[in-house]
Amino acid sequence: MIETLVPVKLVVRVPCAIIEHQGKILAGQRSPFLSFPLKWEFPGGKQEENETDEQTLEREIMEELGVEIHIIDKLPVTIIDQGWREIILVPFVCSLKTENIVLTEHEQIIWLEPDDLQSLDWTDGDLGIIQNYYQYLAVKK
Numbered sequence: 001m002i003e004t005l006v007p008v009k010l011v012v013r014v015p016c017a018i019i020e021h022q023g024k025i026l027a028g029q030r031s032p033f034l035s036f037p038l039k040w041e042f043p044g045g046k047q048e049e050n051e052t053d054e055q056t057l058e059r060e061i062m063e064e065l066g067v068e069i070h071i072i073d074k075l076p077v078t079i080i081d082q083g084w085r086e087i088i089l090v091p092f093v094c095s096l097k098t099e100n101i102v103l104t105e106h107e108q109i110i111w112l113e114p115d116d117l118q119s120l121d122w123t124d125g126d127l128g129i130i131q132n133y134y135q136y137l138a139v140k141k
């Protein structure tokens with residue numbers, strides 16, 4: 001019998017928020033000291049045990065931006081295969097329930113018109129999320 005060792009791949013589920021406010025969308029720039037330094041992302045983070053996607057998102061947004069959000073819609077997931085791990089990005093369209101943003105992790109944030117989102121240097125996978133968001137907006141019209 002031939003035995004082979006099948007490497008186990010880490011799977012990380014990451015709910016993230018496309019936050020709409022006054023016609024603009026929030027993008028966050030990652031810290032220079034973390035993975036994907038200075039890349040742009042939709043705020044969010046890794047799911048913890050026994051959390052729903054929505055609970056993770058509300059917790060992460062409170063931790064990272066200090067605000068509460070309304071979750072409006074869920075967009076298709078995007079999977080990023082990094083070889084050693086797979087990141088399942090779960091994007092939600094959201095609005096702000098409270099508005100006083102205090103940054104605890106991001107280098108900076110920026111509010112952009114939807115059409116301008118593609119001008120930033122996003123983390124892998126986020127351009128797919130942006131395309132899905134455009135389709136969502138087109139159907140909503």
Ligand SMILES: Nc1nc2c([nH]c(=O)n2[C@@H]2O[C@H](COP(=O)(O)OP(=O)(O)OP(=O)(O)O)[C@@H](O)[C@H]2O)c(=O)[nH]1
Nearest residue numbers: 014016034035036041042043044045046087123124126
């Ligand atoms: N929140 C968020 N994370 C994203 C996006 N795109 C993307 O690839 N990611 C990746 O998903 C993971 C989110 O985990 P995290 O927010 O806890 O960040 P982290 O730096 O502690 O994670 P890491 O050091 O394990 O990479 C990161 O590796 C991040 O780079 C995105 O749009 N939003």
